[in-house]
Amino acid sequence: MPQGDKAKYTDKQKRQAQHIEEGYEAQGVPPAEAEARAWATVNKNDGGGKKPGGAGRKKPAR
Template sequence: MTQGDKSSYTDKQKRQAAQIEESEKARGASPRTAERIAWATVNKHDGGGKKSGSGRKPHDTSH
């Protein structure tokens, strides 16, 4: 996924980002800053546009 490519995000994530972006613009943020904040917030909450797990294995407690 190239930088700025939003194709791997779900429709829900795209809607959330759009709502956050509009909210930030209403607070006086520039369109570019509003978009940056919106996608950063979606990434923070959902881990980005990933469709799989984090890539980390669960901790093995069988020892």
């Protein structure tokens, strides 16, 4: 996956980024900067794209 590819993000994360980007643009931030800030905010809140299911600590075998 090339750098900057948004394929691993959920639809909800994409909607959040779009909404945040529109807010930055309304404040006068240039579009490219607004997009970068929006995705940085989504990554900060959610830790990036989708995570593989079932990840977590397992109970030790006895």
